[in-house]
Amino acid sequence: MDDGGPAAEGGLADRVAVSKRRHLERGVGVVILGMAAGAGVMLWFGLALSDPATRTPPQEGALFGVWRVLYDTQAPTVPLILVAVAIAVLLALGVATIERRIATRYRRSEDVVGTPLAPKPVMARTAGVYHGPVTVTVLIPAHNEGDRIAATLDSLADQEEGPDRVIVVADNCTDDTEAIAHEHGAEVVRSVGNSDKKAGALNQALARLLPDLRENDCVMVMDADTVLDQGYLTTVRRRMADDRALMAIGGLFYGEEGGGVLGQLQRNEYTRYSREIRRRRGRLYVLTGTASVFRSAALREVAAQRGHGLPGRTGDVYDTAALTEDNELTLALKSLGALMVSPQQCSVVTEVMPTLKALWAQRLRWQRGALENLGAYGVTPQTLRYWAQQLGIGYGVVALTAYFVLIVTMVLALDEPVVFPFWVTIGAVFVGERVVTAWSGGWRARLLAVLLLPELLYASFLNLVYVRGVYDILTGRRAQWQHVVTSADGRVSVRDGGRV
16 A cells, blocks of 8 residues: 655654654743752752851741741841852853854854855855845835834835835735835735745745845845834945855844833833843844845755754745744854844834733743744754853743742831841842943933833733743643734734734
8 A cells, every 4th residue: 555655754754853843842941940940949059058157147027927937137248249249250251151162163164064154165155256236125024014014115215225126025914005015116025825924925925036136135024113224224235245254134123112111111121132232242142023134145045954954844944833933043044154243233113012912922922932943943052042041031030039029028027117238239239230221222211220110020021921931832832923903093902813
């Protein structure tokens, strides 16, 4: 009896690969939270090692008049503080050193098979050949973006050096997105039978576009709710022309005005992220979907590696199984050795979520997508930094939760207020850090940072998102793609866009 031959065997192999991938993805949450909890236990154990003979005995209190608790009013000893600071500094230096060594290794790699996009193989392949001037074709995936896409297209028209082509990829649009795109001079390409959301629509457009592009022809993918600063494309053309080894350029993003306190909290967050990238001299964490530019050769190489060295289907640039396609594509390019930067001049303005419900939907997708991407790629030199980031987030969840629990317990247990000079000093240092890192965001950003409590509550909200993302992975809940919609009267809603 015919068993289907090679096709059946290939299908079985694909199913086995998908099954293994899902099990690894589900295990990511256990690993991250387990490591974070372990770090918390180690810190607690370290505090318990201080010499009890030199410390003031703890005082007693009663919680709700029933539960007797002990609280310590004495600051940690100087040696203990120094040890804690030293551990933190050593961990930070360790991660930075490892990251630098890995980056140096891939810059020097000559492995044309394992790292075909590394600088040396690229330079060798393109040496002695003039590939023409740098061109930029812009792809804008859009699903019912009629309320925002005009501003996006206007920002492209206002560029000092405009794009060579602008293509709006209309994905199952039922509003006036296509008409507005035509009015602003953009080409419109409709997705056909697409059920894979943004990634699927982009794959269809790229499959038509990439075969005709040369080495110096670049593709810019930007969201339909993004506004570029005027010098963005000028910087892209210059950097791509000056460095043949540069494979991608990502943007530094800032939040649009509005949204009240919630909007300002997001702007503070984005301002700090951009500040960190500047301090890293443009070494990026992710090629953000708001606006990123890729050499055509890099995208073709990713498509060729899918299904072999990279997750996904052969021929697809974007992995349609990934919840955060921009983060996954970043990992794919890094795995192939690609050189990528985020120059300070390449900045964009993106939307902020106007409601907690919309913010929850956005961040849950981001967080769960990041964890699933790590599960798909595993622990590799290229993903080590991202594992460290997730561990830091997990430890932050444990630490901030413990802080709030202990503060509330102490307040309820005490008969009268007690001031702890040491912790007041630590709090002042923390406030100072918040203000300095948000300084470039303006006076509203600084005021919110000084108040501290709103930012602590915002951090707690993001921690809940993290915990929910881990819980969903562990319980096998399928991810729901949700789309934020603004109606004509200004009302904001979050609609389910199908499962991925």
